[in-house]
Amino acid sequence: xxxxSYVPPPMEPGTPERPTLGAALASGWVRAIGHAVLIFVVLxxxxxxxxxLLYAASExxxxxxxxxxxxxxxxxxxxxxxxxxxxxxxxxxxxxLIPGTAGAQVPTTLAVRFxxxxxxxxxxxxxxWLLVRAGRDLAREADPAAPxxxxxxxxxxxxxxxxxxxFGVAWIVRFSIPTPQGQVTIHPSYIAALLWPLGLGLxxxxxxxxxxxxxxxxxxxxxxxxxxxALTGAGWMVTLGLAFSFAGLLVLAVVKPSATVDxxxxxxxxxxVSGIAGIVATLMVVPNMAAFILFPAMVPTCLTASAQxxxxxxxxxxxxxxxxPREVEGAGAQAIPTGALPNPPIxxxxxxxxxxxxxxxxxxxxxxxGRAQRRQEAIGLGAAAGFVFGLAALVVIIxxxxxxxxxxxxxxxxxxxxxxxxxxxxxxxxxxxxxxxxWGLIGGAVGGLIEGRRQAVGAPRTGPSWQPTAPAPPxxxx
Numbered sequence: 001x002x003x004x005s006y007v008p009p010p011m012e013p014g015t016p017e018r019p020t021l022g023a024a025l026a027s028g029w030v031r032a033i034g035h036a037v038l039i040f041v042v043l044x045x046x047x048x049x050x051x052x053l054l055y056a057a058s059e060x061x062x063x064x065x066x067x068x069x070x071x072x073x074x075x076x077x078x079x080x081x082x083x084x085x086x087x088x089x090x091x092x093x094x095x096x097l098i099p100g101t102a103g104a105q106v107p108t109t110l111a112v113r114f115x116x117x118x119x120x121x122x123x124x125x126x127x128x129w130l131l132v133r134a135g136r137d138l139a140r141e142a143d144p145a146a147p148x149x150x151x152x153x154x155x156x157x158x159x160x161x162x163x164x165x166x167f168g169v170a171w172i173v174r175f176s177i178p179t180p181q182g183q184v185t186i187h188p189s190y191i192a193a194l195l196w197p198l199g200l201g202l203x204x205x206x207x208x209x210x211x212x213x214x215x216x217x218x219x220x221x222x223x224x225x226x227x228x229x230a231l232t233g234a235g236w237m238v239t240l241g242l243a244f245s246f247a248g249l250l251v252l253a254v255v256k257p258s259a260t261v262d263x264x265x266x267x268x269x270x271x272x273v274s275g276i277a278g279i280v281a282t283l284m285v286v287p288n289m290a291a292f293i294l295f296p297a298m299v300p301t302c303l304t305a306s307a308q309x310x311x312x313x314x315x316x317x318x319x320x321x322x323x324x325p326r327e328v329e330g331a332g333a334q335a336i337p338t339g340a341l342p343n344p345p346i347x348x349x350x351x352x353x354x355x356x357x358x359x360x361x362x363x364x365x366x367x368x369x370g371r372a373q374r375r376q377e378a379i380g381l382g383a384a385a386g387f388v389f390g391l392a393a394l395v396v397i398i399x400x401x402x403x404x405x406x407x408x409x410x411x412x413x414x415x416x417x418x419x420x421x422x423x424x425x426x427x428x429x430x431x432x433x434x435x436x437x438x439w440g441l442i443g444g445a446v447g448g449l450i451e452g453r454r455q456a457v458g459a460p461r462t463g464p465s466w467q468p469t470a471p472a473p474p475x476x477x478x
Contacts, residue, residue: 024143024150027142028141029157035134036201039162047072048072050072050280051068052065053276054068054281057277057278067176070172070173070175073170074173074188075123077166077173078117078118079127080124080200081119082117082166082193083115084188085115085187085188086114087186088183089185090109091109091111091112108412110408111411114406114407114421115189115406116404121285122285122287124287131201131205133208134158135158135205135208136155136209137208138155138209139151139152139155139210152206152209155206155207158201159197159200159205162198163198166193170190173187174187207231210231219371226370228370229370229384230366230388231385232366232369233364233389234362234386234388236361237386237392237440240361241294241354241358243290245290247354248350291427296320301428301435301436302428303318304316304318304424304425305425306425308421308422324343356443359439359440359446362443363383363385363448363450364447366384367451374452375452382444389437390440390441397426397432403423403424404423405420405422
């Protein structure tokens with residue numbers, strides 16, 4: 001028989017057929033719809049609880065409860081990273097109120113339309129967790145014996161009904177708020193309400209499907225085994241990096257108790273309900289704050305505020321190893337960025353431990369879960385986890401950043417002028433994720449080296465193994 005051709009042995013009678021991708025795509029949609037509805041309801045209920053806490057804490061005059069209920073839909077779509085569209089079809093501005101029109105005798109009419117992405121990352125983290133669990137359950141329910149590729153397809157099915165549900169409800173979440181200059185109409189961006197839930201569902205549903213596979217499936221193929229090590233290590237790099245950054249914020253709260261006391265006094269100044277609403281609102285953006293600390297801690301990335309109006313644009317580094325906002329002497333407000341900010345106090349440089357420990361520990365875990373047999377393989381697995389960490393860092397940067405873009409049309413008498421504007425606040429996209437990838441590659445390789453050396457030290461000595469010998473038979477008397 002030619003060794004270059006392999007003919008699999010015939011299947012024994014009664015053996016179930018191996019599941020295929022086509023069969024996976026054709027079945028299981030009822031269960032996928034059920035999981036999608038459950039995810040939608042859980043997130044919608046949380047969004048409504050948050051918005052009605054804010055409603056109870058707000059003072060008169062305030063919009064109606066119906067408007068607040070629809071505003072809860074805006075919070076729900078912020079969980080999904082879908083932008084909200086703000087439209088003012090016609091707003092009348094009195095003469096002289098706009099800079100450059102002080103001598104005008106006629107009012108200016110403005111038409112404004114912009115889309116704002118105000119991510120609430122704790123809700124996004126919850127969405128990701130629910131999608132992973134749904135993908136895992138769908139893969140297990142479909143066929144416990146399916147290969148990993150089919151499991152990923154089964155897990156990703158939750159994305160389509162979930163995206164369709166988000167897109168359909170987006171047309172209902174539309175409300176208006178009257179202002180002295182005109183009425184502001186708010187609704188989700190319909191394209192974003194479809195594409196963002198679809199993309200998140202496909203990615204994390206497929207990851208959940210992969211997670212449903214048992215150890216025997218991962219270790220059956222060396223490349224799947226290494227992939228598991230890299231994915232696990234990268235996931236822990238992101239999780240530990242954000243957790244360590246938030247832990248640093250908690251340490252600051254202890255070191256500077258006056259700022260902590262001022263915060264709690266401020267949120268409870270209007271009563272218990274207002275205080276609870278303020279604390280809940282803060283907790284919802286804790287992952288955003290952790291991301292805003294983690295990336296500037298990776299030299300030389302920066303937390304940046306940028307804007308562009310028509311042609312000119314500017315970008316200002318708010319937080320980095322060389323830029324640190326300080327309080328104005330004798331005032332409680334932050335210094336206005338008018339130039340280079342001073343260096344951080346010396347204690348803040350300890351925040352470098354957050355990304356440093358995260359990538360090293362993630363590299364060690366990658367080598368362990370990938371079952372590295374040699375030191376070089378352990379280093380390679382740690383570096384592979386660092387590469388995946390760089391890609392995951394790009395996702396975190398995009399999901400955590402605040403942004404807005406739109407158009408403004410100003411009409412005065414017979415003159416009309418339109419211009420575009422955009423704003424962004426968050427970690428640098430480029431070269432931010434490349435620097436994060438470099439940290440992951442180097443730190444992950446170091447972690448793999450440490451794990452490889454530890455395994456080498458703990459390994460049994462080479463040489464002939466000791467075997468217990470059977471006891472000699474008793475000698476008969478005489």
